[in-house]
Amino acid sequence: MLNIRAVDIKDVDFIYYLRNDPEIAFWGSGKHGDTLLTRKEIEEIIINQRSTDRRRWFIIEVEDGYTEPHSIGMVTFRDFDRVARSVTIGMCLAKEYWGKGYGTQALRKFTDFLFQSYNLHRIQLDTFKGNERAIHTYKKCGFVQEGVLRQAFWTSNGYQDRVIIWAFV
Ligand SMILES: CC(C)(COP(=O)(O)OP(=O)(O)OC[C@H]1O[C@@H](n2cnc3c(N)ncnc32)[C@H](O)[C@@H]1OP(=O)(O)O)[C@@H](O)C(=O)NCCC(=O)NCCS
Numbered sequence: 097m098l099n100i101r102a103v104d105i106k107d108v109d110f111i112y113y114l115r116n117d118p119e120i121a122f123w124g125s126g127k128h129g130d131t132l133l134t135r136k137e138i139e140e141i142i143i144n145q146r147s148t149d150r151r152r153w154f155i156i157e158v159e160d161g162y163t164e165p166h167s168i169g170m171v172t173f174r175d176f177d178r179v180a181r182s183v184t185i186g187m188c189l190a191k192e193y194w195g196k197g198y199g200t201q202a203l204r205k206f207t208d209f210l211f212q213s214y215n216l217h218r219i220q221l222d223t224f225k226g227n228e229r230a231i232h233t234y235k236k237c238g239f240v241q242e243g244v245l246r247q248a249f250w251t252s253n254g255y256q257d258r259v260i261i262w263a264f265v
Pocket residue numbers: 120123124125186187188189190193194195196197198199200201222223227228229230232233236
C-alpha cells in the first residue's frame with residue numbers, strides 16, 4: 097500500500113539523497129545549484145515547517161503489511177495561494193522505483209488529498225519539455241497541458257521550454 101505522510105526529521109538523509117543524486121536532480125529540477133540542499137538546510141526546513149506554510153514537503157512510502165513502511169520518494173507543494181486556492185506541486189522518486197507505477201499512484205493520492213484537505217481549486221505542475229516520462233505520468237493522472245514558456249527552464253544541458261500542466265476541480 098502507498099501512503100503519503102508529513103515529512104519528519106528522520107527523513108533528512110533520504111531527502112538529501114533525493115536532492116543531491118545527479119540524475120534525480122537533473123530530471124527533478126534541471127540540476128541547478130539552488131536545489132542542491134545541504135543536510136543542515138534540509139533539517140532547518142523540516143524543523144521550521146508549519147501546517148499553515150505556503151510550502152510543505154511530504155514523504156511517499158510503501159508498506160506490504162509485513163515489514164516497516166519504507167520511503168520511496170517525496171511530493172511537495174509551494175506557492176499556496178489561499179485566496180485563489182491554488183498550489184504548484186513537485187514530485188520525485190528514488191531511482192530504483194521509477195517506471196513501476198508508483199509515481200502515478202502517488203500523484204493521484206496527493207492530488208485527491210490536496211483537493212479535499214485544502215479545498216483547492218487549481219493544482220499546477222511544471223517541468224521541462226524533455227522530461228517526457230513525467231509529462232506522460234501527469235497527463236495519465238488527468239492533468240492537462242496549459243502552455244509552454246519558451247526557454248524558461250535552465251538545466252545543466254542548457255535552456256529548455258517550461259511546460260505548464262494543471263488540474264482543477
Ligand atoms: C516522474 C516520476 C515521478 C514518475 O513516476 P514513475 O513511478 O516513474 O511513473 P509511472 O511508472 O507511474 O508511469 C510512468 C509512465 O511514463 C511512461 N514513460 C516512461 N518513459 C517515457 C518517455 N521517455 N516518454 C513518454 N512516456 C514515458 C511509462 O510508460 C508510464 O506510462 P504507462 O503507464 O502509460 O506505460 C519519476 O519517474 C521520477 O521521480 N523521475 C525523476 C524526477 C522527476 O522527473 N520529477 C518530475 C519533475 S517535477
